[in-house]
Amino acid sequence: MRTIEHGKRDGFASLGAGGLKQESFPLRLFAKGNAKHWNPADIDFSQDAKDFAAMTDDERWWTCALAAQFLAGEESVTQDLQPFVAAMAAEGRFADEMYLTQFVYEEAKHTQAFRLWFDAVGMTGDLHEYIEFNDAYMEIFTKQLPDSLYALQHDPSPRNQIRASVTYNHIVEGTLALTGYFAWQKVCASRGILPGIQKVIKHIGDDERRHMAWGTFTCRRHVAADDAMFDVVDERMQELMVPAMGVVTATFDRYEGGEPPFGVDISEMAEYAMDKLGRRLGAIESARGADLLAIDVDASPEALEEKFHAEDQLELAG
Ligand SMILES: [Fe+2]
Ligand SMILES: [Fe+2]
Numbered sequence: 001m002r003t004i005e006h007g008k009r010d011g012f013a014s015l016g017a018g019g020l021k022q023e024s025f026p027l028r029l030f031a032k033g034n035a036k037h038w039n040p041a042d043i044d045f046s047q048d049a050k051d052f053a054a055m056t057d058d059e060r061w062w063t064c065a066l067a068a069q070f071l072a073g074e075e076s077v078t079q080d081l082q083p084f085v086a087a088m089a090a091e092g093r094f095a096d097e098m099y100l101t102q103f104v105y106e107e108a109k110h111t112q113a114f115r116l117w118f119d120a121v122g123m124t125g126d127l128h129e130y131i132e133f134n135d136a137y138m139e140i141f142t143k144q145l146p147d148s149l150y151a152l153q154h155d156p157s158p159r160n161q162i163r164a165s166v167t168y169n170h171i172v173e174g175t176l177a178l179t180g181y182f183a184w185q186k187v188c189a190s191r192g193i194l195p196g197i198q199k200v201i202k203h204i205g206d207d208e209r210r211h212m213a214w215g216t217f218t219c220r221r222h223v224a225a226d227d228a229m230f231d232v233v234d235e236r237m238q239e240l241m242v243p244a245m246g247v248v249t250a251t252f253d254r255y256e257g258g259e260p261p262f263g264v265d266i267s268e269m270a271e272y273a274m275d276k277l278g279r280r281l282g283a284i285e286s287a288r289g290a291d292l293l294a295i296d297v298d299a300s301p302e303a304l305e306e307k308f309h310a311e312d313q314l315e316l317a318g
Contacts, residue, residue, distance in 0.1 A: 004097075005090045013094030024296050025217050026099040029210045033102045038203045040113035045120030045196035052121040052194070059261040061130075063187075064123060065251050067197075068130035069137060070180060071114040076141045077172065078107040080149040084164060087156035099214060106207045113200045120196070136246025144240060145172055158222040159232050166236040169215020173208055174280055175244050178308075179273040181205055185316055187262045209305035216280055216301035220287035224295050233284055237277065245270060276308060 002011025014020055020027060052060065081104050088096040118127065131137055148167040151160050181201050188198045222229045252266045260266070283304050287295060 001092075004092055004094055006086050013092070020095060020098075021296075024095045025299065025301070026093075026095040026214065028299065029214055029302070030095075030099045030102055033099075033106065033207070033210055036206055038109075040109055040116055040200070043113065043116070043196050043199050045117055048117065048194045048196040049121045056261070058255075061254075062251065062261045062264075064127070065130045065134075066180060066183065067114055067117060068127045069134070069247075069251075070177070071111065071118065071127070072131050073141060073172065073177065074107055074111040074114060076145055077168065078104060078111055080146050080168065081107065083149050083152040084161075084168075087152040087161060087164075090156045096214075096218075103211055103214065106211070110204050110207070113204070117197060117200065134247060134250040136243045136250055139243050140172065140176075140240070140247060144243065148236075158226060158229055162219055162222055162229055162232045163236045165215045165218045166233055167240060169212050169218075170237065170277065170280055171240045171244050173215070174212050175273045175277050176247055177208060178212075178276055179248055179269050181208075182272055182312065183264055183269060185312070187264065189316055190262065205309070209309060210302070212280070213301040213305050216283050216304065217295070217298075219284045220290070220298075220301065221292060221295050223284055224287045224290040224292050227288055230285060230288055233281070237281065244273070248273065279308075280304065 002016075003009065004011065004013050022028075022031075052063065055063065081100060085097055085100045085104065088094075088100060118124070131141075145167055148160075148164045152164055181204070184194075184197060184201050188194045188201075219229075219233055223233065248269055249266060252260050252264075255261075283301060286300075
């Protein structure tokens with residue numbers, strides 16, 4: 001058996017018999033991503049700058065806090081996915097490695113998009129104050145996320161991959177980012193403001209559905225191979241539930257007793273996050289006892305994300 005582990009190559013996955021298995025789930029995501037390429041620099045933020053200037057102080061603060069959480073979050077995930085790329089090579093999974101290189105590139109583009117927005121609305125000073133008040137945010141992005149991802153450098157075992165994927169794909173992307181996108185869409189759509197951000201969110205959402213589907217797929221294949229891995233999924237979700245909810249609620253603490261700007265409803269946001277998390281957990285659970293070869297070509301994790309998206313569109317239209 002030849003190895004493609006980083007620094008230890010003695011062969012090439014793409015030269016092996018059967019080639020790259022284009023029908024495998026990671027390559028299916030890769031092909032889809034290539035077809036959906038977009039350039040953050042093409043987005044016009046000139047109306048966003050006018051809308052931002054016309055906001056009340058409270059609205060401006062809330063908008064900056066949400067955007068700064070995204071900007072710092074996108075930078076964090078750009079960096080912290082890289083150990084997972086190497087872990088896929090160590091496991092001999094070049095199709096996953098190919099997909100994850102696209103995934104890292106997309107996260108870098110998301111970082112660029114939010115930074116361009118801040119520059120366009122004139123917020124070029126230091127922005128740390130918009131995230132540092134949020135202890136739960138700092139706990140997740142400076143500790144839980146990096147700790148669980150960099151653990152893969154020394155030990156890319158299935159257990160560590162699941163802990164990394166649950167933290168990254170299911171909590172940070174699937175709960176925090178998804179809830180944040182929903183908040184953006186509600187604010188922008190209800191007022192008809194920030195058309196540039198609306199475009200950014202649409203493109204990023206398109207990318208993120210593939211990212212989360214890959215996370216579900218990765219957990220599914222480990223759970224199918226070893227049933228005990230389902231407990232690891234559940235355990236890691238439980239560990240992160242409280243800090244994840246803390247990230248969402250901290251932004252509202254400021255408005256305790258009063259109305260948060262844009263009429264954003266905290267219980268609606270929390271309910272939204274929990275519903276998606278529970279249903280994705282169900283998708284992972286359905287892989288218990290499943291055939292590994294079937295999991296590798298099963299597109300159901302992608303179908304689930306498309307279903308969530310369709311539900312969001314319906315909700316926002318109504
Ligand atoms: Fe992202
Ligand atoms: Fe992502």
